[in-house]
Amino acid sequence: MRELPRNIDADVVLAIGHQLDDHAKMTPVSIAAAIADLRKAVKTKLTNDEIELLLVEMAGARGLSVKLDRDAGT
Numbered sequence: 001m002r003e004l005p006r007n008i009d010a011d012v013v014l015a016i017g018h019q020l021d022d023h024a025k026m027t028p029v030s031i032a033a034a035i036a037d038l039r040k041a042v043k044t045k046l047t048n049d050e051i052e053l054l055l056v057e058m059a060g061a062r063g064l065s066v067k068l069d070r071d072a073g074t
Contacts, residue, residue, distance in 0.1 A: 012051065015042045016058050028067040029059050035070065 015038055023029055035051050038044075044051075052070060059066050 009044060011042050012044050012046060016054055020058055020062055028065040030067045030069055031055055032070045
C-alpha cells in the first residue's frame, strides 16, 4: 500500500479497516454503503472521493472486489 497523504486521519483508516475486515469475502464492497456507514461512525474532513480512493485501495490490498455504485454527485 502506498504512503498516505497528510490529510488522511488515522481514525478513517482504522474505521475502513474494520469495515473491510468484517465484510464477507465473496460479496463486493458497496462503495456507497461503505461511505455512508463511515460518515455515521467517524467525523472527518475528507471528501467522498478521497474516502472512495482509500476504500478501493484498502479493499484491493485485501483481495476484495468493490461495487462502484456511488453517484457522481454524492
